[in-house]
Amino acid sequence: MKKKHILILSYSHLHKDPRILRQIKAYIENYTITTIAYSKSGLENFYYTIYKEPHFSLKRKLRRVIEFFIFRDYKKYYFDDFKKTLINDHINNKYDLIIANDIQTLPLAIAISNSSKKVYFDAHEYHPEQFNNSLYWRIKDKPYVAFLCKNYIPLADYFTTVNESIAKAYFDYLNIKPKVINNAADFHQLKANQINPSNIRLIHHGAAVLGRNLERIIDVMKYLDDKYTLDIFLAGNKTYIKKLIEYSQGINNVSVLPPIDKDKIITVSNNYDIGIYILPPTNFNSKYALPNKVFEYMQARLALVVSPNPEMKNFVLNNGLGICSVDYTSKALASAIKGLSLDDVINFKNASNNKSMELSNENNFLKLKEIATFLLG
Numbered sequence: 001m002k003k004k005h006i007l008i009l010s011y012s013h014l015h016k017d018p019r020i021l022r023q024i025k026a027y028i029e030n031y032t033i034t035t036i037a038y039s040k041s042g043l044e045n046f047y048y049t050i051y052k053e054p055h056f057s058l059k060r061k062l063r064r065v066i067e068f069f070i071f072r073d074y075k076k077y078y079f080d081d082f083k084k085t086l087i088n089d090h091i092n093n094k095y096d097l098i099i100a101n102d103i104q105t106l107p108l109a110i111a112i113s114n115s116s117k118k119v120y121f122d123a124h125e126y127h128p129e130q131f132n133n134s135l136y137w138r139i140k141d142k143p144y145v146a147f148l149c150k151n152y153i154p155l156a157d158y159f160t161t162v163n164e165s166i167a168k169a170y171f172d173y174l175n176i177k178p179k180v181i182n183n184a185a186d187f188h189q190l191k192a193n194q195i196n197p198s199n200i201r202l203i204h205h206g207a208a209v210l211g212r213n214l215e216r217i218i219d220v221m222k223y224l225d226d227k228y229t230l231d232i233f234l235a236g237n238k239t240y241i242k243k244l245i246e247y248s249q250g251i252n253n254v255s256v257l258p259p260i261d262k263d264k265i266i267t268v269s270n271n272y273d274i275g276i277y278i279l280p281p282t283n284f285n286s287k288y289a290l291p292n293k294v295f296e297y298m299q300a301r302l303a304l305v306v307s308p309n310p311e312m313k314n315f316v317l318n319n320g321l322g323i324c325s326v327d328y329t330s331k332a333l334a335s336a337i338k339g340l341s342l343d344d345v346i347n348f349k350n351a352s353n354n355k356s357m358e359l360s361n362e363n364n365f366l367k368l369k370e371i372a373t374f375l376l377g
Contacts, residue, residue: 003032004031004032005033005034005093006027006097006372007095007098007109008037009035009050009100010035010101011105012101013038013039014035014038015041015042019292020037020101021041024043025365026365026369027372028043028045031097031372032045032046034046034047036049036050036090038050054081068144074144074147075151083108086112087112090112091111095113097118097375098119098120099121102123103123103148106152106156107148107151109121110155110156118158120156120375121156121159123160123166126161126166126169126285126288127145128142128146130285132283132284133211153176154174154176158179158371159178160179160181160371161178162183163182165311166178169284169288182290183295185296185299186299187356188270190267190301192346193270195346199227200274201273201274202231202272202276203230203275203276203297203302204275205265205269206233206293207235209236209240212280212286213280215244215247216329216330218230218244219251220337222251223331223338226252226253229254232244232254233259266300269297270301270302274303274322275304276305276306276337278330279307279312279328280307280328286309287309287310289312290311290312290315294306294312294315295360297352298319298321298356299352303322303345305322305324305336305337307327308325308326319355319359320351321355322348323348
């Protein structure tokens with residue numbers, strides 16, 4: 001029997017996007033997969049690019065400025081020439097299910113579906129207040145994003161997001177509550193490594209994003225003695241990474257290192273003892289974040305010490321994986337670490353080991369497969 005066909009849309013580089021890679025892996029065995037994105041994942045059957053820079057045209061730019069700022073004709077602004085081409089190229093393809101990742105792809109998915117294919121919208125984060133800490137975003141983009149959310153989310157056949165706090169926020173905003181599929185990592189068959197009491201190894205890994213104020217993580221080491229070491233593995237903004245390397249000079253036992261290959265993050269992290277993270281609550285999504293790295297720390301069989309963002313705090317404390325600092329300062333996180341006995345760290349590492357299957361992506365794979373079965377009948 002011919003496989004049913006799933007189209008996955010995303011404005012991201014798929015080989016660097018863990019959440020969408022997990023979608024593809026959940027479906028590739030039983031379905032034909034086409035992706036439209038900035039770059040291919042390497043797993044799909046067919047791939048198309050989602051955006052090409054148009055030739056410079058002052059007339060075109062002026063027209064789009066007028067559409068966006070003067071007439072607030074957001075629908076016309078959204079459906080630019082390249083999106084119209086994509087729709088024309090794909091509207092007659094025999095897709096059975098279209099998955100739209102993030103709000104910017106949803107109107108495109110709805111248009112390609114042409115009311116005859118099912119559309120599954122994975123919102124990832126909370127779009128209506130995504131960058132509310134930026135005055136520029138609130139003035140320029142917030143009304144546009146609100147238009148997309150209010151006009152297109154109700155048209156989706158299925159709707160998911162990353163955690164319960166964000167699901168509740170969407171319900172308050174639209175009276176539609178999405179299901180939750182978190183960012184759990186794949187299960188890894190590992191064991192908790194033994195601790196050297198004279199060299200307790202801390203790790204942080206992730207993207208070098210200015211708004212995350214990663215200097216705070218480096219500053220943690222100012223308050224810890226020499227038995228603790230911290231390795232920070234960063235990808236992304238090279239200028240910011242260079243500044244962080246310079247910032248770390250003179251602070252004992254801190255190394256800012258190149259990024260770990262995504263397929264090796266968990267196995268490399270397994271050599272450490274404590275995974276740490278401070279995420280200042282600068283906007284709604286950072287406040288309620290439950291990011292990939294906390295699941296990766298757990299799969300690496302680490303103890304976790306994190307800032308008190310509500311979703312992270314609930315995840316860590318409810319599962320006995322570690323502790324939270326009392327606030328978002330470096331000193332508070334260091335105090336939390338210093339308060340751990342050797343037995344505490346061992347017990348938290350063992351808890352990560354015990355929870356590694358239960359809190360792995362295996363459950364999300366089942367949920368994703370159930371969604372496709374439900375939508376495709």
